[in-house]
Amino acid sequence: MRKKILSILFFLVVVTLTAVQAETIHISTNETELVLQTAQNGRLFQLYLGPRLSSPDDYANLTAKMKAKNDGQAWEVYPVSGTETYFEPAFGIRHNDGNLATVLQYVSHNEKKVAEGVTETVITLKDPLYPVQVKLYYRAYAKDNIIQSWTEISHNEKQPVNISRYASSMLYWKRAKYFLTEFSGDWAKEVNMSTTQLNFGKKEVDTKLGARADMHVSPFFTVGLGEAPRENEGQVLMGTLAWTGNFRFTFEVDNENNLRVISGINPFASDYTLDPGKVFTTPSFIFTLSNQGTGEGSRDLHRWARNYQLKDGNGDRLTLLNNWESTGFDFNETKLEGLIEETKYLGTDMFLLDDGWFGNKYPRHSDTQGLGDWQPTANKLPNGVPALVKAATKTGVKFGIWIEPEMVSAKSELFEKHPDWVILLPNREPYYFRNQLVLDLSNPAVQDHVFGVVDHLMTENPQLAYLKWDCNSPITNIYSPYLKDRQNNLYIDYVRGLYKVLDRIKAKYPNLPMMLCSGGGGRTDYEGLRYFTEFWPSDNTDPIERLFIQWGYSQFFPAKSIAAHVTSWNHDASIKFRVDVAMQCKLGFDLNIKELPKDEQTFCQSAVATYNRIKSINFSGDQYRLVSPYEGNHTATMYVSESKKQAVLYAYDVHPRFGENILAVQCEGLNPAAKYRVKEINLMPGQNPDEAFNGKVYSGDYLMKVGLDVFTTIKLHSRILELEAVE
Structure with missing residues (x-):
């Protein structure tokens, strides 16, 4: 008995000594330091986030400051629900036994060099009572002053568990005041910037649109720390979530005026069922902490994106002539061949064929039908897409084409053949957004179909130079025939299914330029841009509106990723004004050049030549x-x-x-x-x-x-x- 008591006492002493010995973890760029540290209870807390301190000894003063806090009230890095956390948690779970609480304690961490100037830190946390593990990932880009953070969640309980919160990141500050700049709007009026002060309580910025992540608000924000964000002065946090789906940012000011910023997938209708042994990986939250205002923060994000995230980030971009504004759905092979000739006359690199080229049983003469039937319409294009590619090649320009492969019209052969491939409520009247429905990309068979749309076009037309990938509808009628009793997984598994398709396309056609479009600027996130060279910021091409839209997107995205087309919108604006606005970004034209007065045609030709001469400054400069x-x-x-x-x-x-x-x-x-x-x-x-x-x-x-x-x-x-x- 005495030996047993001594063994227990020895064990308690060892545990206590181990717990008292704090582990300190530094995640650093050349300008910013994030310091994490374990407390006596074995849990992990944020010790510091701010400009790098010149002396390593100064961090000891921060440690003493944290020890003065009560552990339960300190800044836990990944707080969980059901314990003494009084505010919004980062993680929530329901165990097999129905218990809604978990405690995550530090186990280990390691750091490795990913590339020159890029380090990755992985921190392992575990629940001592349940077989639940969380790994926190931090990737720091030293020169670019960017930190990415994401989380891996796994378990080995006997049955699936339900996770109700799964943040990518949680960050803390203590300042006198906080000011949030958000980027909101709607179709054709994207990224309107507005700034408000954050006071006690929660402010949430989120979307529930499924496929079109950001029709009403974009997945990025700026927080002024101490004062409202300014262009060249003050400390600002600029953050964005790399996820092409529902997201949520939570800004919570507590009773002591601390600010918590939680970023991740929106858990709305998405209590995720996670099987034993499977890993749930959250999207990455990307942030920079600038001490010289939003201008410096934007330049850091632009440089980082070009070097690490944007597809072909340091490569060139194609100028183009699009047919949509000049023809709409009303075209045939002869008319398109004329526009291909105009492309050469203008001096642009490529002709882009937009919507309306497909469908035979239900020809695509409007947005009411044909979507999903990707065969060229015989009476419009009797010789198919290959004839147009051949005509473009003969003329000396490239050829690109529009597709919307995630969507389907109710009036289509695809829907008639595969109604089980569609996200659709089985017992209610369907709701149609833009006369279309969404294919169920959680289904591997649908993933194969969507990949096949691209693969068939590229196999038939090896010289096809560009895809404009559209996605006009949010997810409505939310029910997956494939997921059956796991409907709560649909919003997340849809996006993961999309990424599986895009991974296959990128693997087989790595050098194919692609534009990310979603009813205008409905998809503008950095995970999507791993697969796309540029995005379409808005269907509104009025040059006055574009000045505001381009200003908003420039806060987070480099100029070469923002497609800007010259159109006939706003006849009060001269052709020079319209072109000068578009030349800030990735230039394209969407009008009938030959219908312009002769001097305007000459100007446009000259402008294309000028743009080609100076575009490298826009694309690669600050x-x-x-x-x-x-x-x-x-x-x-x-x-x-x-x-x-x-x-x-x-x-x-x-x-x-x-x-x-x-x-x-x-x-x-x-x-x-x-x-x-x-x-x-x-x-x-x-x-x-x-x-x-x-x-x-x-x-x-x-x-x-x-x-x-x-x-x-x-x-x-x-x-x-x-x-x-x-x-």
Whole structure:
């Protein structure tokens, strides 16, 4: 008996000593430090998140500060429901025995080098009473000041468990004030920026649309820490979730004015049933902590995206001519061949055939039918897609095509043949969004079908150069014939099924450029952009609206990923203004070039040539947002090459007021010691550049401190200036 008591006491002493010995974990970029530490109860807490401290000894002071806190009230990295957590948890579970609580204690961690300047830290947490394990992943990009975090959840209970919360990340701050900038809107009015102060309680930003993740709000945000976000000053958190489905950001200010930020998949209608031995991997939350405002944060995100996340992030992009605005569904082979000729005449790289080319039993003459039947319509295209690809090749341009393979029309051969492939309630009248339904991508047979749509096109047309992948409908009629008694898994398994298809496409056709489109800007996330070279930000191509839309998306995405087309929207705007707006991003045209006056045709041809000459500055350089369209009647943006030897300044007068006090635009990002020659470019035939500054040489210091008088009092007026360093 005495030996038994001594053994128990020895065990308790060992456990106590082990628990007291704190483990400290540093996740670092060149500018930011996230420090985690275990407490006496064996649980893991956030010790610090902020600018890197110069002395390692300073972190000991932080440890002492945390020890002064009560463990239950401290900042637990992955808090769970059912224990002493009083606020929104990161993790919730129902065990086999019905117990709703779990406790996660630190087990181990390891760090490895993933690439030059990229490290990955994996922290293992386990419940001491239940066979439940959570692994926290942190990937730090030193030079880009970006941290990715995600979670792996697994268990070995005898039966499946139900997880009701499964956050990708939880972060904490303590400041006097917090200000949230969110990006909301609707179809054709995406990413409207609005900023509000966060006070006590919870603010949630989420979507429940399933396939179209962000029709009403985008999966990214900015939080001003201490003050409202500004372009070049102040500390801001900029975060985004890499998930092409329902997401939720929770911002909770507690009774002590601490801010908790929880990011991940929206658990709405998604209490996930997880089998023993299976791993539930959350999407990655990507964030940067900038101490120099949103401008610096955006440049870090742009550079990171080009180097690590965006498909072909450092490659070129194709200019194109699309037929949609000029033809709609009304076209035939002869008309398209004419537009292919116009593509060559314009000087763009590729002709893109949009919606309306498929369906025979139910020809696609409108959006009411044919979706899902991917055979060319015989009376429109008697020689099929190969004839168009051949015509494009003969003309000297590339050929691309529009598809929407995740969707189906009720009036289609596919739906008649496979109603069991469709997400559809078995006992209620269906609801149709845009006259269509969503295919059930949780079903492997449907995944094969969707992959086959692309594979057939590419096999039949090896020279096909581009796909525009659309997704117009959110998930409605939420029921999966395939998942049967696991309907709560549908929202998540749909997205995972989509990724399986895209993985297969990327593996077989790794160099195929693809545009991510979803009724305009319904899909704008970095996991989707692993498979797509660019995204369609909005169906609204009015150049005034695009100035706001491009400004909003530029907060998180590089210019080369944002497709911008010149169309006939807003006839009050000149062709020059429309082109100058689109040239900030990835340029395309969607109008009938030959119907333009001759001088406008000449201008467009010249603009394409100019764009091809300067686009590398937009694509690979640093972006500086100089004057916001939200703050007045003018807006300006510039791009500066990595060497700082070249720059392009875009300036727009939208609605100047009579007698307005016009201010000079101060450049940013230049070498103050260098000399720059300024040249106005992209002029209409016969238009003379402004002699006030054109051709003159200024120091970078002058351009950044004094600036240039590029704005005018002319409505819908625009200028593009090229700055080049001279010896």
